[in-house]
Amino acid sequence: MTKIFMTRPLPETVQAAARADFDLTVRPMTSPLTVEEMRTALSEYDGVIPTLGDLFSSDIFKAQEDWRCQILANFGVGYNHIDVAAAKAAGITVSNTPGAVTDATADVALTLMLMSARRAGEGERLLRAGRWEGWHPTQLLGMHLGGKTVGIVGMGRIGQAIARRCHAGFGMTVAYHSRSPKVLDFPATRMDSLLALAAAVDVLVLAVPGGDETHHLINAEVLEAMQPHAHLINIARGNVVEEAALIRVLEQGAIGGAGLDVYEFEPAVPDALCAMENVVLLPHLGTAALEVREDMGLMSVRNLQAFFAGETPPNLV
Missing domain, CATH: 3.40.50.720 (NAD(P)-binding Rossmann-like Domain)
Structure with missing residues (x-):
């Protein structure tokens, strides 16, 4: 079964939707990933749901040539924490969640x-x-x-x-x-x-x-x-x-x-x-409404579902 890593706990409805199709692991912490955690995520999972603060820089992607991870389904419309060009060079697709926010x-x-x-x-x-x-x-x-x-x-x-x-x-x-x-x-x-x-x-x-x-x-x-x-x-x-x-x-x-x-x-x-x-x-409240965070998370899941079904994710970056 396709293994997915969720870097921080998302609403229960989102986790349930992801578990319906994937072998989901949810990291319990709310802090950004460390460098070692990012490398482990790319090495051990087929897809990752990262978010703000998870700094997937070019150095992370260049640490090795072949990663298991095939897609970063970003939770959020902004993706400046991901070096998209470096991800693509490493053969990793990136998607985001526009509209919901x-x-x-x-x-x-x-x-x-x-x-x-x-x-x-x-x-x-x-x-x-x-x-x-x-x-x-x-x-x-x-x-x-x-x-x-x-x-x-x-x-x-x-x-x-x-x-x-x-x-x-x-x-x-x-x-x-x-x-x-x-x-x-x-x-x-x-x-x-x-x-x-x-x-x-x-x-x-x-x-x-x-x-x-x-x-x-x-x-x-x-x-x-x-x-x-x-x-x-x-x-x-x-x-x-x-x-x-x-x-x-x-x-x-x-x-x-x-x-x-x-x-x-x-x-x-x-x-x-x-x-x-x-x-x-304000403490970064821009999307801090339950319905919105659920919509964002479900959009990330739909991007994953489409990708692993061999289709183009609806929100490809």
Whole structure:
């Protein structure tokens, strides 16, 4: 029977679906795989279901010439933790789980936008600390999102879902920057320059894939181009933002605030960010809904089922 290795426990429904067709081994830990564990997984299993943090680098694949593993059915839409070219060179197929994460991730982007603009985290900390003295007219005045301009960096599935919510739900003007123009079902202006987008918007939302092409895409120059009242929202990958530069502009009051669900050196979060009242910090909750994680896991299983049936996985990378 085909042996499958699940690198972290997924919802029970997903495990049951995998066990129906495969000899499944579930690693009980929730931490990323070690180098030795990755090599063992590739050596002893026909397929692996890895996820964020399991760093299948080119060095891992090059450690030997022939691996037993034939497919990495990644649990997640992002796969920048897998060197896909090196995997293919080693004869290993890679798949992912697009679509399943779109709405949940977009919802978290809107959560961060509202929390950051309306100072919700700061207000909750005030109340929980017992320092709230009651309502008054000038307390915790934030920025109203209605009618403002949102800039989306990366207008793929998730970027479009965020923009659609901003347009239809808040009456926001939508601008975006992407490698190519998009055919959209809502009004939006494409900006040729990332710097021009950053300078023009009240909220800048990052929705690009991770990887070398987008590493530090949001650097000091982009951050310094933002307006003093503008907020940065990141639901993409942590290293899309040059974190040290973000800390500097926040400390200088050069932007209004930030809402972050991901971090450059995750799970490490700089003390400087934790200390700032104008920063909202979430622990990578983008897809953290049971239904979504079940959908993602079942999509990984379907990719495996198709592959071992001799078919092309529906979500081939």
